[in-house]
Structure formats: C-alpha cells, structure tokens
Amino acid sequence: MGKRVTVTIEGCPVETQTGCSIAACVMQANGPALRQSVSGAPRGPFCGMGVCFECRMTVDGTLHQRTCMVNCRDGMRIQNEPATQAPVTPASKIEADVIVIGAGPGGIAAAVCAAEAGRRVALIDDNPEGGGQIWRRDAGKPPPRLAADWLKRLDRNKVDVFTHTQILGSAGPGTLRADGPAGPRAVHHGRLILACGARERFVPFPGWTLPGVFGAGGLQALVKSGYAVRGQRIVVAGSGPLLLAVAAFLHEHDANVRLVAEQTPRGKLVRFGASLVLRQPAKIAEAIGLRWRVRGVPFRAGCWPLGCEGDGRIVAVTLTDGKNTWTEPCDALACGFGLVPNTELPRHLGCTLDRGSVRVDDLQQTTVPGVYAVGELTGIGGLDKALLEGQIAGWAATDQADRARTMQEARRKTPRFATLLEDTFSLRPELRELARDDTLVCRCEDVPFGVLKQFSDWRDAKLQTRCGTGPCQGRVCGPAVEFLFGWVHESGRLPIFPTALGNLIEAPM
Amino acid sequence: MSVVTCDVAILGAGIVGAACARALANAGMRVTVIDGRGIAGGATAAGMGHITVMDDSEAQFALTSYSQQLWNELSEQLPDDAEYVKTGTLWLAADDDEMAAARAKHAYYEARGVATEVLDAWALAEAEPNLRPGLTGALRVVNESVIYPPCAARWLLEQARQQGATLALGQPVVQIDGALLRIHDGTTFSCGSMVHATGTWAAELFPGLPIRPRKGHLVITDRYPGFARHQLVELGYLKSAHGHTTESVAFNLQPRRTGQMLLGSSRQFDVLHKDVEPRMLNRMVARALAYMPRLAGLSAIRTWTGFRAATPDSLPLIGPAEVDRHYLATGHEGLGITTSLGTAELVACHLTGRSSAIPGLPYLPSRFKKGAPHG
Numbered sequence: 091m092g093k094r095v096t097v098t099i100e101g102c103p104v105e106t107q108t109g110c111s112i113a114a115c116v117m118q119a120n121g122p123a124l125r126q127s128v129s130g131a132p133r134g135p136f137c138g139m140g141v142c143f144e145c146r147m148t149v150d151g152t153l154h155q156r157t158c159m160v161n162c163r164d165g166m167r168i169q170n171e172p173a174t175q176a177p178v179t180p181a182s183k184i185e186a187d188v189i190v191i192g193a194g195p196g197g198i199a200a201a202v203c204a205a206e207a208g209r210r211v212a213l214i215d216d217n218p219e220g221g222g223q224i225w226r227r228d229a230g231k232p233p234p235r236l237a238a239d240w241l242k243r244l245d246r247n248k249v250d251v252f253t254h255t256q257i258l259g260s261a262g263p264g265t266l267r268a269d270g271p272a273g274p275r276a277v278h279h280g281r282l283i284l285a286c287g288a289r290e291r292f293v294p295f296p297g298w299t300l301p302g303v304f305g306a307g308g309l310q311a312l313v314k315s316g317y318a319v320r321g322q323r324i325v326v327a328g329s330g331p332l333l334l335a336v337a338a339f340l341h342e343h344d345a346n347v348r349l350v351a352e353q354t355p356r357g358k359l360v361r362f363g364a365s366l367v368l369r370q371p372a373k374i375a376e377a378i379g380l381r382w383r384v385r386g387v388p389f390r391a392g393c394w395p396l397g398c399e400g401d402g403r404i405v406a407v408t409l410t411d412g413k414n415t416w417t418e419p420c421d422a423l424a425c426g427f428g429l430v431p432n433t434e435l436p437r438h439l440g441c442t443l444d445r446g447s448v449r450v451d452d453l454q455q456t457t458v459p460g461v462y463a464v465g466e467l468t469g470i471g472g473l474d475k476a477l478l479e480g481q482i483a484g485w486a487a488t489d490q491a492d493r494a495r496t497m498q499e500a501r502r503k504t505p506r507f508a509t510l511l512e513d514t515f516s517l518r519p520e521l522r523e524l525a526r527d528d529t530l531v532c533r534c535e536d537v538p539f540g541v542l543k544q545f546s547d548w549r550d551a552k553l554q555t556r557c558g559t560g561p562c563q564g565r566v567c568g569p570a571v572e573f574l575f576g577w578v579h580e581s582g583r584l585p586i587f588p589t590a591l592g593n594l595i596e597a598p599m
Numbered sequence: 600m601s602v603v604t605c606d607v608a609i610l611g612a613g614i615v616g617a618a619c620a621r622a623l624a625n626a627g628m629r630v631t632v633i634d635g636r637g638i639a640g641g642a643t644a645a646g647m648g649h650i651t652v653m654d655d656s657e658a659q660f661a662l663t664s665y666s667q668q669l670w671n672e673l674s675e676q677l678p679d680d681a682e683y684v685k686t687g688t689l690w691l692a693a694d695d696d697e698m699a700a701a702r703a704k705h706a707y708y709e710a711r712g713v714a715t716e717v718l719d720a721w722a723l724a725e726a727e728p729n730l731r732p733g734l735t736g737a738l739r740v741v742n743e744s745v746i747y748p749p750c751a752a753r754w755l756l757e758q759a760r761q762q763g764a765t766l767a768l769g770q771p772v773v774q775i776d777g778a779l780l781r782i783h784d785g786t787t788f789s790c791g792s793m794v795h796a797t798g799t800w801a802a803e804l805f806p807g808l809p810i811r812p813r814k815g816h817l818v819i820t821d822r823y824p825g826f827a828r829h830q831l832v833e834l835g836y837l838k839s840a841h842g843h844t845t846e847s848v849a850f851n852l853q854p855r856r857t858g859q860m861l862l863g864s865s866r867q868f869d870v871l872h873k874d875v876e877p878r879m880l881n882r883m884v885a886r887a888l889a890y891m892p893r894l895a896g897l898s899a900i901r902t903w904t905g906f907r908a909a910t911p912d913s914l915p916l917i918g919p920a921e922v923d924r925h926y927l928a929t930g931h932e933g934l935g936i937t938t939s940l941g942t943a944e945l946v947a948c949h950l951t952g953r954s955s956a957i958p959g960l961p962y963l964p965s966r967f968k969k970g971a972p973h974g
Contacts, residue, residue: 128822128857154821154898261877546769550637553644553749554680561821561900583875583902588821591862592895594877594884594902 110316112157134301138308189279194222196465196476197285203484205247259584288466297398306426437582534560548577616796617755618943624762635771645905658961666941824858
C-alpha cells in the first residue's frame with residue numbers, strides 16, 4: 091500500500107494510507123455504519139462503486155461526497171453530515187479526436203487501439219484509478235498481467251487519462267459536460283466510445299439495508315480500497331459467476347467465508363459447466379480455478395437469503411434451499427443478483443436500447459452516428475467480450491473498419507456466452523416474495539415494498555412515493571423494481587449523476 | 600358494452616381536476632374522473648407547489664387569495680405526504696426600484712387584509728443568511744405555503760371518492776359524442792356535463808382556445824435542511840411571469856419539507872419538446888447564483904421540465920365552453936396548484952347554479968370570444 095497519511099474523522103485523527111478509500115478508512119475506524127437514512131436508520135457503504143450513494147459524508151466541507159470514490163489524502167477532514175459548503179472551483183476543458191468514457195477493460199482497449207492509429211485520445215473515468223471494476227487495483231498489489239499489459243499500451247500511446255471525472259451529460263453537439271477534481275469541465279469529442287460498464291442488481295429482502303450488508307462486487311471493491319476483512323465471518327449470496335470470484339477474493343484476504351449461496355439450481359449450473367467445456371475452455375478453466383481457490387468454503391446451489399437480522403448492523407442471515415431454513419451468524423453479507431449495464435449516458439445521448447442493452451452494429455456503432463458502445467453496455471458478457479468490442483470500436487472509430495472486421499469471428503461467439511449466462515442465472519420467482527411490506531425498496535427515500543405494491547406503474551409510484559428520486563437516481567431501486575413489478579425505469583436527464591449546482595452552468599469551452 | 604351514467608365527467612386528474620372532483624362530489628353530484636395517464640401526470644407533477652397570492656390584476660388577486668384561504672382551511676386535514684409547510688414568501692428586491700415595487704405590493708396587500716411585512720437589507724440577511732449580501736430588502740408575505748402537488752392531488756381525489764366519485768385512470772378518451780364519452784377500454788359514459796381540466800391539452804379538443812404551452816425547467820437538490828427557509832422569489836419574476844417574451848428566467852427557490860431545495864424558474868413559448876435544455880438550465884442556475892452564490896455547492900440530483908397552460912391575459916379559463924354542457928377549467932399557467940381550490944368552487948357554482956364567493960366573470964372563457972384583447 092501507499093504512504094502513511096493522517097485524516098480526521100469528526101475531528102479525531104486517524105492514520106491510514108494513500109490508496110485507501112475514505113469509506114474503507116471510516117469503516118475500519120468506526121465500523122460499517124457511517125450515516126443515517128432520510129428516516130434516521132443507520133446505513134453504511136453498500137455498492138462500493140459509486141452507484142448507491144449510501145456512503146455519503148462531508149469531505150473537506152463539501153456535503154454528500156461518495157466516500158467509496160475518493161481516496162484519503164493527508165489532512166483530509168471527514169465529517170458526518172451536514173456541514174457547511176465549500177465554493178466551486180473554476181474549470182478547464184478536455185478535447186480529443188476520440189473520447190472514451192469508462193476506463194475498464196473495454197474502454198482501455200478502445201483507447202489503446204484508437205491511439206495506436208495516431209489519434210488524440212482521452213479516457214475518462216469517475217473512479218480514482220482506471221481499471222474498471224474487474225481490474226480494480228488491490229491496494230498494494232500489482233495488477234493482473236493482462237491488465238498490466240493493456241495499461242502499458244495505454245501509457246505508451248500517450249492516452250490522456252482523466253480519473254475521478256464524472257460525465258454529467260450533453261452540453262450540445264460534440265460536447266459533454268463533466269465534473270472532476272479540477273471543477274466542471276467541457277469535454278469536446280470527435281468520435282465517442284462509451285464503455286460505462288455495469289453495476290450489480292440487488293433484490294430487496296428484509297434487512298438488506300443494514301450496515302454490513304454489501305454488494306458482492308461492492309465488498310470486493312471496498313476491500314481493494316483498504317477495508318480489512320481478516321477474520322470476519324462473511325456469507326456470499328445471490329447469483330452469477332461473480333459470487334465465486336468474490337468468495338475466492340475474500341478468502342485470500344483472510345475472511346472467514348461461511349458459505350456461498352447461489353440461487354440457481356444445481357442442475358442448471360451443471361448444464362452451464364458442460365456448455366462451457368464445449369465452447370469456452372478458457373472460461374471453464376477459470377471457473378475450476380476459482381473453485382479450487384475457495385476450497386473449504388461451502389458452496390450451495392439452489393440456496394438464497396430470506397433476510398438479515400441485526401440492530402444497527404448485521405449479525406446473522408437466514409437462508410433457505412426451498413426445503414430447509416437456517417440462520418448463519420455473520421459479520422457481513424456480500425450479495426448480488428447479476429449485473430445490469432449502466433445505460434444512463436447512452437440513453438441520455440439518444441442511443442436506442444434493446445431489452446436493456448445498447449443496440450450496436452457489427453462495428454460497435456450505436457444508433458447515434460459517431461457514438462460507439464462496448465462491453466457490458468451491449469450485453470453482460472465479461473472481460474473477453476469487453477476487450478474484443480473495445481478493440482473493434484477503437485479501430486472503427488479511427489476509420490479502420492477492415493481491421494475491426496477481422497475480429498468478427500471471435501466477436502460472434504460472445505453473444506452466445508452472454509445468453510448462456512442470462513439463462514443460467516435467471517432469477518427464481520421465489521426472490522420476488524422476499525420483501526415484506528416494511529422492507530425498503532428505495533434506499534435513498536426509504537420507500538417500503540408495501541407502499542409501492544399499491545401502484546401499477548413506475549411514474550405513478552415515483553410521483554406518489556418519491557421512489558427513485560433520490561441521489562442514486564434509481565440506479566439501485568430501478569432494476570429491483572423492474573424485477574419485482576416489471577416496471578421499467580428510464581432516466582437519462584442531465585445531470586446523469588448528481589453534481590454541484592454550480593457545475594450546471596456551462597463549463598468554459 | 601357498458602354505459603355508465605354520471606352527472607359530470609371530469610377530464611384530467613391533475614390538481615385542478617382533482618379539486619373539481621372533490622367540490623362537485625361534495626355538492627352531491629355523481630362524478631367520474633378520467634385521465635389517459637395516472638394521477639397528476641402533467642403540469643401538477645412538474646410544478647413547484649407554491650401556494651401564493653398574486654397581485655398583477657384584481658381578478659388574479661381575487662382568485663389566488665380566495666384559493667389560498669381555502670388551502671389554509673384544508674391544511675389541518677392534509678395527509679403527511681402532501682408536505683404542507685407554511686414557509687411564507689420573500690419577494691426579493693435587488694435595487695431601489697424593486698424596493699419601491701415591494702413597498703407598493705405591501706400597500707396593496709395590506710389594504711386587502713393579506714399579512715405582509717417589509718424587510719430591510721439587515722432583516723433580510725437575518726431571515727435568509729445564504730442570500731448574497733447587498734440585496735436591498737424584501738417583502739415577506741406571511742401566510743404562504745408550499746405543498747407536494749402529486750400527493751395533494753391524490754388526496755383530493757380520495758376525498759371525492761369518499762363522496763362516491765369514481766376514477767378511470769390510464770384510459771384516454773377516444774370519442775366524445777354529445778353527452779356520450781367513450782374511453783380506450785370501451786367503457787362509455789353518459790354524462791350530464793363534462794369539465795375539461797386538461798391543462799395544455801384542452802386546446803386539442805377545442806381548437807382556437809387561447810392556450811399556449813409555456814415550458815419550464817426545474818432542478819432539485821439533495822437534502823440541506825435550513826439552507827433556505829422561505830420560498831424565495833426575485834421581484835423581477837413578475838416581469839418574467841407576466842411579460843410575454845419568448846424566453847425568460849427568474850430566481851425562484853423553494854425549500855421542500857424534506858430539506859431539498861427546488862429551484863426554478865424558466866419560461867419558454869414555442870418549445871414543444873420536453874427535453875431538459877442545457878442552455879436554459881445554465882441561464883436559470885446562473886440567475887439563481889446571482890442571488891444565492893452558495894447554491895453552487897449544493898448537489899443537484901434531478902432536473903425536469905413541464906408545460907404551463909398560458910393564456911393571453913394570464914387568467915385561467917373557468918366556465919362554460921362554446922359547446923353546450925362542456926365546461927373549462929384550464930389556463931392556470933404557473934398558478935394551478937394555488938388556484939385549483941378556487942377554480943373548483945367556481946366550477947361547482949357554474950354546474951349547480953349556486954352563487955360564488957368571488958365574481959366568476961373575469962375567468963369566463965367567453966371573454967376571448969368577441970374582439971377580446973389578444974384573441
């Protein structure tokens with residue numbers, strides 16, 4: 091890890107290290123609860139990746155900062171909310187032939203390929219470092235080799251990387267508006283490649299808002315940013331290949347992983363495994379590798395959480411396999427029910443979506459001319475798909491369509507894998523029955539299930555209950571509500587992420 | 600095919616339609632409320648919910664002050680989620696001319712029994728410490744309030760239902776033929792009368808109705824309890840609201856009960872798409888920051904737009920339409936939340952023949968018929 095720094099939390103000096111997120115630092119010092127919800131319940135970091143806004147604190151006088159997205163710096167003042175305001179700083183612009191939004195594998199590959207064609211390329215990401223969720227740096231450890239190779243190419247080709255920079259929306263043709271550490275800025279682009287990635291889908295169940303309940307990828311992200319889980323009893327529950335990866339990761343970080351509960355029935359998993367052997371040997375090797383790395387951790391298919399208990403923080407989770415129900419004492423629950431693409435920006439820009447994914451042609455072009463989309467945005471498919479599509483888009487956006495087409499054969503296989511994933515890990519209907527009337531669905535506005543179920547569509551429910559109108563803009567409750575009630579949540583208005591009001595004033599061009 | 604008989608069908612489940620439903624059901628009529636969308640789907644959902652008295656004409660004053668009085672009487676009964684808060688309004692004066700306007704307003708209100716007080720620069724800074732220093736003063740209108748309109752509309756409809764009114768929501772009207780009205784699912788209503796509380800859409804059914812959509816933008820922030828305490832409106836707002844220029848902005852900030860700050864306002868004619876326009880947002884926020892620089896640091900979480908139903912004389916259309924047995928209750932521009940209750944009383948008087956608390960003449964749609972101003 092980095093060098094030692096001292097921050098103050100509510101005036102108390104706390105020693106930590108650079109590379110440690112504020113969320114991790116505060117949890118380390120004070121436990122998982124760090125704020126109160128609108129109705130006064132204790133809450134803590136949840137998604138770990140800037141989506142849910144549950145970890146907001148006041149940092150150096152600025153209210154409502156997402157602490158999982160900001161790393162500790164020496165002398166930083168971290169306070170419970172509320173406090174007084176800090177002024178907005180003036181701005182500068184970002185300009186390039188090709189602008190890539192999202193510095194995960196897909197975005198990095200796109201940026202590298204576009205830059206290798208000699209174009210000016212800028213890569214923009216809202217995280218403190220590039221890499222996306224999958225290549226997120228484990229503080230103090232070197233990146234995986236594949237990531238290191240791509241990062242080297244990024245460096246060698248002089249791609250301008252702007253981290254901690256949030257795209258807010260369009261500011262007219264060829265211009266986006268962004269908000270970063272240097273204040274609001276205009277982003278002038280020729281071609282635009284969107285690689286916004288995905289977030290976890292959550293299914294509400296009793297107790298899911300307790301501090302100590304995290305997204306599966308969320309807990310992994312928090313640990314990578316410095317939150318220690320050594321000795322913690324952790325249950326990993328939900329659905330999808332990510333669960334095993336997270337369990338393996340937590341195991342390696344000396345957590346006491348009690349159980350991995352996968353809601354998909356065993357039969358479906360076996361068929362999934364068989365298909366992988368036939369079509370994707372690399373994937374199965376990966377899966378076996380993971381399984382080997384979590385030796386000694388019980389894995390149960392066809393098993394899901396019914397609810398969590400605890401007063402102010404989680405102490406136990408109740409699980410079922412459909413026949414038996416039992417309670418597992420734990421210090422943390424890492425849960426996730428698959429991934430959903432972050433389509434807010436493409437929707438805002440007017441790109442057409444098909445069943446929740448961005449529609450693209452064989453060169454990754456969206457329905458908006460000059461705008462490309464890659465990776466999870468075009469369908470959840472993981473690392474290989476993102477790298478392939480990133481390269482295609484990087485070449486296509488630099489007028490190398492022929493070269494991009496050489497990748498077609500490999501690319502054609504990826505949708506099949508995506509469909510396979512979707513079929514295997516489709517959520518069982520019992521998960522719709524987990525929420526009780528008093529179970530919160532909207533974590534920002536504390537709207538319970540029992541209130542929402544009286545409505546027949548999203549707009550009515552939103553207007554009458556404020557569901558989805560809080561700072562996460564429906565990013566967490568939207569997919570949950572879609573699963574529970576079938577209402578499709580569509581947001582894409584400026585700003586697509588909350589930002590200081592002052593940033594809505596046109597950034598200097 | 601089913602035919603439902605009712606005394607009156609109200610088209611539009613916004614706050615005006617909801618208030619009309621309540622008033623007519625209370626008057627003993629069998630009421631049906633029909634809306635192609637849900638409750639409060641149009642301007643009611645988009646608007647701020649400032650219950651305010653306006654003095655730009657005697658008729659506007661009469662309707663707004665009467666309506667505000669009705670709201671104040673209802674306030675004890677309103678449900679919690681209607682978020683009624685008596686914030687008072689501060690009309691902000693940025694210079695001596697505006698201060699003179701504030702004093703004139705004060706005299707006007709005082710003469711008519713509306714509680715107001717003039718604040719000097721010092722008193723203003725004390726009342727709202729986040730305003731920029733150097734403002735000249737303000738007029739405080741004491742008994743004004745804010746409300747969350749979608750829930751208030753729902754509650755008014757619940758009140759109507761308790762008196763026997765029925766709702767047909769999510770069903771657009773597909774045909775109107777004399778006293779018969781058919782909705783999308785095939786249900787036909789045989790109506791004694793129809794009240795059109797359809798905001799800007801009224802012009803679709805009554806071509807030539809002098810209603811123009813006037814677009815507005817709003818921004819809402821995260822929660823900052825106490826950041827502002829009153830509804831804050833610049834006196835320049837009156838120019839923006841009552842001028843008929845194509846495009847204008849004015850500082851208008853509302854503290855919600857949640858601690859959120861709801862920021863307006865913009866007015867645009869001739870823009871019919873509902874997209875949030877960066878350029879207008881920019882102008883509006885810049886205007887706000889000129890009054891309240893500290894707003895710049897507040898986290899804006901959502902923006903949206905809506906359309907006010909504007910008339911040439913800024914007064915609503917309340918009363919008989921040109922077609923027999925059809926009544927209008929539209930054209931409220933930015934005052935529909937306030938004037939919904941007064942409008943409903945006037946509509947009830949038209950339909951029942953009883954006399955109204957305020958003269959209904961200035962709002963009759965027929966004023967635009969024969970050579971009326973602006974046509």
